[in-house]
Amino acid sequence: MNTTPLHPTIAHVTERIAQRSAATRATYLASMAAQRKTGTQRSGMGCANMAHTTAALPANDKLKIHAERAPHVGIVTAYNDMLSAHQPYEHYPERLREYAHALGVTAQVAGGVPAMCDGVTQGAAGMELSLFSRDVIALATSVALSHNVFDAALFLGICDKIVPGLFMGAAQFGHLSAVFVPAGPMTSGLSNDAKAKVRQQYAQGLVGREALLESEAQAYHSPGTCTFYGTANSNQMLMEIMGLHLPGASFVNPGTPLRDALTQAAMQRAVANTGRTGEPAVCLADILSVNTIVNGIIGLLATGGSTNHTIHLVAMARAAGVLIDWDDFAELSAVVPLLARVYPNGSADVNHFHAAGGMGFLMHELLTHGLLHANVMTVMGAGLTAYVNEPWLDDGALAWRPVPTTSGDTSVLRPVAEPFSADGGLRLLKGNLGRSVVKVSAVKPEHRVVRAQAVVVSDQQDLLALFNNGQINKDLIAVVRYQGPRANGMPELHKLTPPLAVLQDKGFKVALVTDGRMSGASGKVPAAIHLSPEALADGPIARVMDGDWITLDCERGVLELEVDAATLAARNIHHPDLSHNAHGTGRELFGLFRAHASTAESGASPLFGDRP
Known part of the structure; x- marks a missing residue:
């Protein structure tokens, strides 16, 4: 090769x-x-x-x-x-x-x-x-x-x-x-696009729980x-x-x-x-x-x-x-170019990705174009030569053969010469609110810059209530704070994806800023996540107020609260009562983990901390 x-x-x-x-x-x-x-x-x-x-x-x-x-x-x-x-x-x-x-x-x-x-x-x-x-x-x-x-x-x-x-x-x-x-x-079961559509319909009250459950059961249907x-x-x-x-x-x-x-x-x-x-x-x-x-x-x-x-x-x-x-x-x-579109960044699933050439094709492309270290050790020995082959059964015996050098489906998997995007779609956002990451591979270019007023909550359920009551039908940047590792173990805020997508589909400028996590399937709404330092560590996100203007610019890598430094510093931080995060469902046993968790950028782990 x-x-x-x-x-x-x-x-x-x-x-x-x-x-x-x-x-x-x-x-x-x-x-x-x-x-x-x-x-x-x-x-x-x-x-x-x-x-x-x-x-x-x-x-x-x-x-x-x-x-x-x-x-x-x-x-x-x-x-x-x-x-x-x-x-x-x-x-x-x-x-x-x-x-x-x-x-x-x-x-x-x-x-x-x-x-x-x-x-x-x-x-x-x-x-x-x-x-x-x-x-x-x-x-x-x-x-x-x-x-x-x-x-x-x-x-x-x-x-x-x-x-x-x-x-x-x-x-x-x-x-x-x-x-x-x-x-x-x-x-493969129900297509991911169809599943996402039903989720958004449920969020809007257009279909009931029975239809939602049927959709989810068709998507998640067997071992694997x-x-x-x-x-x-x-x-x-x-x-x-x-x-x-x-x-x-x-x-x-x-x-x-x-x-x-x-x-x-x-x-x-x-x-x-x-x-x-x-x-x-x-x-x-x-x-x-x-x-x-x-x-x-x-x-x-x-x-x-x-x-x-x-x-x-x-x-x-x-x-x-x-x-x-x-x-x-x-x-x-x-x-690093984006070579794959698999849901939520596309309509295909991992079975389609695998059938199109999968990991072997991907690694062959990256290696061929100097985008991957070949000088490594693996379970197969030195180098990655073995990994540009695919397994198959030769008369019942396991064997490997070279992967095809062309994609079986360029809507799912592409060569370096024809990427879906010239970059990998992950951006670092920096500004007076701290450091966060945003995944833009599923965000359309017209949605990647949002300037809007903040709607501030300290629990995702509060934002869902505002949505259900029709109180946030407008341009907004949802600021969901006290979701970091020290506050409550940093749960994913996956429930926010459907309602925010609904608002975006209505034509509103919408984004999310949080010191928490989104799902690994975070999708088409720009989300500045893992914001560090978190609110409980007195990060600037704790000082944001309803109505503050925020600019979230995925293109320039900017996350900026439009409040001058003196005004921001003068605001008092009143941390909410988070004691409910420490009780029930075994949370009592994890106080030591919360107290000693490192920042998100250091891995959010109590085992290694923020030390170098």
Whole structure:
């Protein structure tokens, strides 16, 4: 494959990240080197410790583990059948043990991690646990692997906070061989455009709950990941472009022979990468480089991925000692073209994206045009050559073949020479209100600059009430504050999307400014999200008043409150009573997380903080 030299902006941003991260990377790599053993990880264990490890295993597995000659693989699973995406994992452990036995090695479920569905908790109190569930998953992953008996690990997870949490926990065990194992998206149901239309009709009172429920049930109808390109499917893209999945594994449907073959191959790679079966050793820390993290950002931009990863990917990178910020996202976005249109940035779903050429075509285009680091390590070895191939079954056996060099559908997936947009559609907004991000890939150019008066609320339900009462039929910038990580755990404000879209469709100039999050499926209304510092940290958003003029300019990267500095400083901040955020639905247990959460730009994590 012919490639051009790396784009100079990508090289510049990568070098800046490397310099910024020099000390933290050195600490991380030294820790991984100290934990890595020459023999098996369990060598030197006491007899009682070993007996506890193998007590419930079959006799043959006990013999192999006691002999310490063959690798032992730990499985960390996020299985539950509450999440359609995770339901297929139910029988993975038994299959993976069979695959391990066929290779002459052993495997155990090291532990399970929680997995919640934002689609269930949107607009409800449980959503206030969602972001911090990521950090709980990271902690649970560490607990699962803390027995220190495994030579390799397989990570079973897909959805919004689950993959970032697994990644953050796995990074602390970067001395192990590791592979992330997807389960794939559900087959296509009701089109995303049709679903969005019914949601807007419901918001206007044109259809009832029965019609809305029927529409949603047709869209989310079977095991597998939701098919729109939100955070869950952005996770899958990230794991593949960062070399942590097998090539082409992300978007193969559950319950198919190819899906099963890829799962078996994941076990084979995890075992091979231990270095104990004749192939070179590849541990997770070898893969988690600065170049790999930059490739993740590029993939996010090239596909119009979830805005949630301007938080999650920051926290994930910090877990491996890599320090990235929103300036890095913005500078890369300026040179990385948008190559995919998948709902909510288009009408297609991830199955259509995959059929058009998917990840293999995307990575081939980026590599060919110097828009992706080729100098990386992956679960397949050095470089990304393996990832410009697609998996298929050759007479029932898993094989890879070169991806087509032309898109199967240019309405979904395009080459670099003919992008949907010359940039990645993610902008950094700066001004006297602070720093925020906005995703414009689904926002029409005529809606990207909004100057209007503020309508200020401290709860999304208050804005919904104003809409339902017909009180905001006008140009406005909705300022929804006290939604940051320290205030209430930073829930997504997904319920605001339909009413704001209705107002925009009526011809009003509409935008959103918030210190909270929108869904990974944030859409056609410009939304300045993740505003930092947040209101509870005395950010300027806490001083905004109803009727203040605000300019939100996605083209110039400006978010400006049209109030002079002296007047703004003279306004007193009276934080509302937020005690209700600390009670019910388990929120009592998360006070420590809220109190110690970092800023959104630092990953909104209580685990790493804002420290460099």
